[in-house]
Amino acid sequence: MSFVKVARVSEIPHNRSKLVRVDGEEIAIWHVGDKFYAINNVCAHQHISALHQGVLEGINVTCPMHGWTYSLETGVAESGSGRVKTYQVMILGEDLLIEYTTSPGY
Numbered sequence: 001m002s003f004v005k006v007a008r009v010s011e012i013p014h015n016r017s018k019l020v021r022v023d024g025e026e027i028a029i030w031h032v033g034d035k036f037y038a039i040n041n042v043c044a045h046q047h048i049s050a051l052h053q054g055v056l057e058g059i060n061v062t063c064p065m066h067g068w069t070y071s072l073e074t075g076v077a078e079s080g081s082g083r084v085k086t087y088q089v090m091i092l093g094e095d096l097l098i099e100y101t102t103s104p105g106y
């Protein structure tokens with residue numbers, strides 16, 4: 001496990017997201033309040049990579065395709081079923097890093 005720089009903090013305004021790719025994996029970084037969250041961008045429903053374009057409500061994001069909703073904190077589906085992977089976020093100055101491991105798991 002290691003941390004990988006994926007963005008600069010100033011690139012992601014409040015209540016917005018940025019799509020990043022790490023080792024071919026698409027990850028949505030969301031900025032909510034004073035926190036950043038990182039979740040796998042691929043919805044558990046039909047495996048469409050769209051969660052960075054989702055609708056934010058509190059710390060939940062709703063997939064724009066068919067409306068499954070996930071917690072940005074846990075990745076667990078609040079509506080629909082299943083979960084998406086989450087990643088630990090670390091801020092170092094202006095750099096935003098996420099914990100990334102190639103082994104599967106949540």
Ligand code: FES
Pocket residue numbers: 043044045046047048063064065066067068
């Ligand atoms: S692909 Fe996300 S809800 Fe269907």
